Amino acid sequence: MKKLLLILCLFTFLSADKLLAQDDWTYAYKISFPVEDSIVRPYLCDVDENGRLYITSSKAVGPAPINAIFYAEPDDTLFTKLIDYDRNGDSDTLTGNVGAIRGISTLGTDVFVSMNQPYPKYKPTTVAAMYRYINADTANVEQYGAYINFGGTGGYGSYIHGLAMSSDTIAFTGVAYGTSIRTYNWSHKYDGTDYASYIPPYPGAEWNVDNPTEPGGVHTDGADIIRDVALVPGDDYSTTTSRVFTSRNSLSIDQTTGGIALWQGGVQTEPFNYTPERIVDFDGYLSFMDQMPYGITVDKDELLWVAGTDSTRLWVKAFELDGVNAIEAYDLPSSNSKDFPVVDGAPMTGPADVALNKDATVAYVVDLWAKCAFVFKKGMVSVDDDQEVINKFKLEQNYPNPFNPTTKISFNLPKATNVKLVVTNVLGKEIATVINDRMSAGNHSKVFDASGLNSGVYFYSLITENLKVTKKMILVK
Numbered sequence: 001m002k003k004l005l006l007i008l009c010l011f012t013f014l015s016a017d018k019l020l021a022q023d024d025w026t027y028a029y030k031i032s033f034p035v036e037d038s039i040v041r042p043y044l045c046d047v048d049e050n051g052r053l054y055i056t057s058s059k060a061v062g063p064a065p066i067n068a069i070f071y072a073e074p075d076d077t078l079f080t081k082l083i084d085y086d087r088n089g090d091s092d093t094l095t096g097n098v099g100a101i102r103g104i105s106t107l108g109t110d111v112f113v114s115m116n117q118p119y120p121k122y123k124p125t126t127v128a129a130m131y132r133y134i135n136a137d138t139a140n141v142e143q144y145g146a147y148i149n150f151g152g153t154g155g156y157g158s159y160i161h162g163l164a165m166s167s168d169t170i171a172f173t174g175v176a177y178g179t180s181i182r183t184y185n186w187s188h189k190y191d192g193t194d195y196a197s198y199i200p201p202y203p204g205a206e207w208n209v210d211n212p213t214e215p216g217g218v219h220t221d222g223a224d225i226i227r228d229v230a231l232v233p234g235d236d237y238s239t240t241t242s243r244v245f246t247s248r249n250s251l252s253i254d255q256t257t258g259g260i261a262l263w264q265g266g267v268q269t270e271p272f273n274y275t276p277e278r279i280v281d282f283d284g285y286l287s288f289m290d291q292m293p294y295g296i297t298v299d300k301d302e303l304l305w306v307a308g309t310d311s312t313r314l315w316v317k318a319f320e321l322d323g324v325n326a327i328e329a330y331d332l333p334s335s336n337s338k339d340f341p342v343v344d345g346a347p348m349t350g351p352a353d354v355a356l357n358k359d360a361t362v363a364y365v366v367d368l369w370a371k372c373a374f375v376f377k378k379g380m381v382s383v384d385d386d387q388e389v390i391n392k393f394k395l396e397q398n399y400p401n402p403f404n405p406t407t408k409i410s411f412n413l414p415k416a417t418n419v420k421l422v423v424t425n426v427l428g429k430e431i432a433t434v435i436n437d438r439m440s441a442g443n444h445s446k447v448f449d450a451s452g453l454n455s456g457v458y459f460y461s462l463i464t465e466n467l468k469v470t471k472k473m474i475l476v477k
Contacts, residue, residue, distance in 0.1 A: 174226025295353025
């Protein structure tokens with residue numbers, strides 16, 4: 001214990017100058033779901049190479065939420081639905097393939113989704129599936145799982161949780177079987193197994209004690225299992241120096257089995273050689289409770305980002321790592337944080353996962369109970385830039401205009417304030433409230449959907465505590 005404290009203190013000393021010099025993260029705005037999607041439960045997320053945020057709504061947290069995937073472009077304040085598995089029938093428990101979405105990852109512009117298959121469909125077997133949407137095109141999908149592997153009869157024989165893609169298109173997941181990690185071949189470059197099938201997690205025919213198990217031990221009835229997986233950008237996963245991180249919840253509040261593990265020593269095509277160690281931090285932030293999913297990611301600077309999901313945390317932190325020792329580097333401003341609440345922070349009520357753009361300048365936090373994504377931006381504002389923002393209050397003309405049936409309304413706020421964005425008809429009657437929230441200073445945009453309105457002239461007004469600005473828009477159907 002004394003040796004660990006010495007290492008942590010030394011690491012803090014060596015990192016002090018770097019930590020004190022870091023730019024602040026500020027809460028910028030939130031991304032909401034369409035009004036008609038009121039039963040979403042944001043679960044896990046990822047950002048593609050172009051900065052597009054993908055987010056899952058999943059039945060992993062209960063039977064009521066929809067199984068669906070949404071996305072948002074940079075600066076969007078409203079999610080767009082990519083696919084709803086409930087509405088297209090793929091979540092049907094008798095014929096569908098999606099029981100609950102368990103993970104999402106991107107590679108380039110491709111989107112990969114992992115899920116369990118509906119349990120009653122293959123009772124008593126527990127099986128899983130994985131989909132690949134090429135260029136995020138729902139009409140160009142590859143599916144693999146029990147009896148859906150491109151017309152075959154094989155599939156995945158264990159529940160898989162979390163998902164992260166290596167640059168070689170090898171998928172890393174956590175598996176319930178053995179409470180370990182497993183890899184899957186989605187690469188045409190590797191011919192050691194059939195395309196999309198799993199890479200054998202052990203050299204022999206049977207699982208044995210020599211195979212890796214998460215440091216918390218074997219799970220109990222699937223209650224405390226690996227929930228998310230993260231890889232390091234730029235690591236070569238064909239070498240034994242590559243690093244894999246997994247996040248696991250505990251069995252209960254009292255019986256701590258959860259936390260974050262660092263897996264090393266293996267390669268993506270021989271996952272049985274990975275050895276896991278528990279990540280430790282001096283303050284005990286990473287000793288997780290029984291909530292889920294405690295989403296994780298690693299950015300380009302090799303910082304480990306963690307979403308503190310349960311009610312004793314309500315934070316998202318980034319950690320510098322020295323082997324398995326973690327030192328806090330960032331704490332995204334949260335007004336509800338149990339560690340360090342910030343007045344102007346995001347009102348996090350259940351941060352489930354965090355993802356960053358490739359430059360690590362924008363962070364997205366998906367919130368399970370707030371049903372939104374909070375957006376944070378990094379970087380100090382210069383005096384000149386700050387003065388420009390202070391002096392500018394602007395409501396842009398909607399685009400496109402005329403429109404049918406959706407249009408984007410953009411505006412700039414010189415300071416944080418309460419905002420209403422309303423739409424009225426030519427008689428002045430309010431027919432829609434697009435925004436009614438407190439918003440941060442800076443640029444914002446919202447998509448207005450006029451599907452239920454008739455063609456004609458309408459007005460939109462931006463109303464703050466001190467000002468009201470109105471512009472005209474035309475709906476043509």
